[in-house]
Amino acid sequence: MFKKILKIAGIVLGSVVALVALFYTKVYFSTEARINKRYDITARALPVAYDSASYELGGRLIVAKGCTDCHGEDLGGKIFVDDPALGLLVAKNLTYGKGGLPSSYDEYDWTLALKHGVRRNMKPLLFMPSHEFTRLTDQDLAAIISHASRVPNVDRELPENSLGPIGRILTDLDKLPLLPAEMINHQSTQVKLVKQEVSIDFGKYLSVACEGCHRSNMKGGAPVAPGFPVVADITSTGNPGKWTEEQFLNTLRTGHTPEGKQLNPKEMPWTMTKAYTDVELKALYVYLTSL
Ligand code: HEC
Numbered sequence: 001m002f003k004k005i006l007k008i009a010g011i012v013l014g015s016v017v018a019l020v021a022l023f024y025t026k027v028y029f030s031t032e033a034r035i036n037k038r039y040d041i042t043a044r045a046l047p048v049a050y051d052s053a054s055y056e057l058g059g060r061l062i063v064a065k066g067c068t069d070c071h072g073e074d075l076g077g078k079i080f081v082d083d084p085a086l087g088l089l090v091a092k093n094l095t096y097g098k099g100g101l102p103s104s105y106d107e108y109d110w111t112l113a114l115k116h117g118v119r120r121n122m123k124p125l126l127f128m129p130s131h132e133f134t135r136l137t138d139q140d141l142a143a144i145i146s147h148a149s150r151v152p153n154v155d156r157e158l159p160e161n162s163l164g165p166i167g168r169i170l171t172d173l174d175k176l177p178l179l180p181a182e183m184i185n186h187q188s189t190q191v192k193l194v195k196q197e198v199s200i201d202f203g204k205y206l207s208v209a210c211e212g213c214h215r216s217n218m219k220g221g222a223p224v225a226p227g228f229p230v231v232a233d234i235t236s237t238g239n240p241g242k243w244t245e246e247q248f249l250n251t252l253r254t255g256h257t258p259e260g261k262q263l264n265p266k267e268m269p270w271t272m273t274k275a276y277t278d279v280e281l282k283a284l285y286v287y288l289t290s291l
């Protein structure tokens with residue numbers, strides 16, 4: 001009797017292990033195929049200018065759009081996720097120093113990365129939020145390239161990206177934005193220039209930088225990745241709906257909320273929103289509280 005139970009238990013356990021292995025094999029090969037896909041894209045040239053005005057605007061935008069949060073203040077790159085289950089995610093050294101971009105990496109390559117989310121060999125970049133950057137105007141993108149391609153060289157050699165089992169499973173279930181190239185309409189036309197003024201339209205344009213976490217309706221929801229906090233509702237039904245414009249500006253510049261909370265810049269990147277102008281923050285306030 002005991003032997004029989006043991007045998008049945010063995011068969012059940014064996015089948016479970018076999019099923020899990022089968023499932024993971026499927027996940028592994030389907031994510032590998034997506035990571036190694038080569039995109040057939042021709043990028044449109046952007047009006048990159050190397051004058052001081054573009055350099056200055058670009059310098060503000062690389063902070064305001066979060067480039068420095070991931071790639072480091074010197075753009076020399078850094079590891080931003082190191083978790084055996086999720087994976088090792090490394091924001092590349094974007095300078096032309098040791099461990100950085102090759103000296104032949106030109107405007108076209110920058111455009112492919114920012115506008116289309118692919119690298120030189122036309123394979124997709126991992127976890128680089130190009131699906132947001134592709135919605136910036138040509139003027140903003142050009143200024144970013146003008147600045148980012150001319151920062152001082154940083155010698156920093158970093159490991160390659162690698163994906164852990166949970167990272168693969170979440171990607172397979174479309175719960176992790178690992179492959180922004182898949183979320184981009186590569187035929188899309190130019191983004192319409194928005195007038196920089198305190199308006200709902202301009203606020204909406206700027207809110208693309210908040211979408212990755214606060215969702216496209218700005219109502220927040222589940223944490224963006226395991227280990228992160230629940231994302232706040234930042235529309236009229238959330239706390240910002242109760243704040244004055246001044247309190248909103250102050251929160252996004254200092255991370256102190258009127259309720260007395262100190263936001264952690266690793267979770268809510270106010271180090272990024274700190275770089276916004278008064279007009280930009282006021283436009284965001286008008287837009288968010290209109291929702
Ligand atoms: C959420 C983090 C994150 C943010 C924000 C981010 N990046 Fe990245 N970026 C990455 C990661 C990760 C990679 C490496 C992807 C890979 O190698 O698969 C990358 C790669 C790149 C590359 C590609 C280099 C190559 O190998 O071709 C460029 C160019 C780049 N980023 C520029 C920028 C700029 C400019 C900004 C701001 C407008 C920015 N990134 C914002 C995470 C980020």
Ligand code: HEC
Pocket residue numbers: 206207209210211212213214224229230231232233234238239240251257261263264267268269273284
């Ligand atoms: C990387 C993810 C991420 C991005 C990008 C992001 N946020 Fe947040 N934000 C969060 C999280 C998570 C919280 C909640 C933090 C907490 O509860 O400690 C939060 C909280 C806030 C709060 C405070 C809400 C409250 O109830 O106290 C405001 C305001 C806010 N975000 C505005 C913005 C705006 C505006 C943008 C875009 C310009 C933005 N966030 C972009 C993740 C993000």
